[in-house]
Amino acid sequence: MADLVLGQVISFTADPFEVEGAARVESHGGVLIDAGRIVAVGDGAALRAANPQARVTDYDRALISAGFVDAHVHYPQTAIIASWGKRLIDWLNSYTFPEEMRFADPTYAAEVAGRYFDLTLANGTTTVCSYATIHPESVDAFFDAAQARGLRAYAGKTCMDRNAPDGLRDTVQSAYDDSKRLLQKWHGVDRLNYVITPRFSPTSTPEQLAAMGALWREHPDCLMQTHLSEQLDEIEWVKGLFPQSRDYLDTYESQGLLREGAVYGHAIHLTERERDRLTEAGASLVHCPTSNTFIGSGLFDLAGLKARGLRIGLATDTGGGSSFSMLRTMAAAYEIGQLRGTPLHPSQLWWLATVGSAQALHAERHIGNIAPGMEADLVVIDLASTPAITQATQRAGDLWQALFPTIMMGDDRAIRAVWVGGRPVTGNAAS
Known part of the structure; x- marks a missing residue:
């Protein structure tokens, strides 16, 4: 009926x-x-x-x-949302990495995944694009919970082979093998979509980024997600780790991780070359306003980047973001727009949380x-x-x-x- x-x-x-x-x-x-x-x-x-x-x-x-579309989240950080804020690197070491270690336990991963989807549905969000942890069990838990609820959902195993604690590092080969196996298991099943997921350049060697680029070439219909230019000290860290690269974006571009279907979270402190290349490549950017203010990252140039024709979505970035609510996220985006002198109309805010985020995930034919x-x-x-x-x-x-x-x-x-x-x-x- x-x-x-x-x-x-x-x-x-x-x-x-x-x-x-x-x-x-x-x-x-x-x-x-x-x-x-x-x-x-x-x-x-x-x-x-x-x-x-x-x-x-x-x-x-x-x-x-x-329904709202949340284009950049970390479901394993559900339990540590609203932890007392520090800078990004301190926050990762103090809260994120210790919590993510727990996701080797399938029971714990399943418990958090179920709680996460219950929280997001209660806030009107019907699709999310999430990072898991390095553990394949965390990906299985996420997709099992999404599938049980009939959701369209996106996620991938987070890949890190350096600058992370023991127990949270994989290798070049295991990252490739685990990601490929999970992709083949979940991508395209019901409403589920696998996303190739190197966490960010500081926690992946050039060799691991290249392996993710190779996997993406083998499966071009998948999305690839990572982080870009969130904080100024992070950018300086990347310069030291990748002295051969022209800028932060080049650490991805040189390894085959820049094209249409790339989804970069944050992208606050971009050079002019990076802006040009993101536009030329047809990449997507995701604005994470509550996270950017909570961790003190900076003010995203929504108006300037949108004027270039880039696909731009909106996201809570839980748990770096301080709310599961896309309403609160729209409010924060409005406030950041005010601080930049570029006020947003309510229709623009609503569009970002629905159609805009769907476009960022190349899902506008289905949702948003x-x-x-x-x-x-x-x-x-x-x-x-x-x-x-x-x-x-x-x-x-x-x-x-x-x-x-x-x-x-x-x-x-x-x-x-x-x-x-x-x-x-x-x-x-x-x-």
Whole structure:
């Protein structure tokens, strides 16, 4: 039986950074769903009349959107989120690496993976792209948990063969062999996608980066994810480790890790050459605003990089980021835009958390928008979830004024319902 979901429906016909009025809002809209996909979008009453046999779920004045897409996370850092902040290297050594060692235990990995997806779904996120740890068990745990929930999900084994503690280093050969075996096991199964994942240049030798480049050439339909130019002292560290390289990006480029399908987290402190090459190669960048402020990394140049035509997504970067919520992440992106003198409209923020992140993962044909043929991953937003938000929305003159208080002050209480693959997994409604 088809489902008809009613409410205010937001979708995008174009990129709001480029086209004014790119967001489309059906104030009394409907989304018709069948077999896990969106069949039609439009006026709710008309869809109801045309599909009298459909099962109706009415969310009244709540906002129906594509589910949020979190394009850069570390699910193994779930338990250490909001640990007292230091600089990046100190944070890795103090918190991240000791926690990641625990993921050699399949039981612990499964426990955290399940908790992670429960937290993200409660916050309206229906797709994530995650780093695992060096342990193959951590990848299996992530994909098992995602598969059980019917999610579209992306992840890969993190590869590190230097500058990490005993128990968290692999080798050139084991990184290649484990990654290839996991790729062959999981990539393309149901809604799961393997991502080739060298952590970042400081923890991989040139030989290991080259091995990941070779694996990517063998499996060009996969994504490759890593970190780039997050902090200034990190960049200096890279210069010392790779004296032969022109810049940080060149440590990847020279090993076959720069082309379309490359997804770089952070990318805050870029040289002009790096900006040019990222653009020419068609790479994706991921803005991680709560992480960048929490760890003190810097202010991402969203406006400048977006103007170049780069694919740019948005991400929590948990657990370096301080929240599982993409609403909080949008708020932080707005604040960083203000500090850079480039204010963002609510439609642009919403686009980054949905279509933009889907584009960064080359998944825009499947997720990130509400349109016929798309997979039916939805989040339903209560625009009056708290007294503070309610009193702000009561003064609103249009949807954007009504939505912006939820972007700035909303949390998991604003998530009225979540649909995954055409079925509700959280929330209630009058039918």
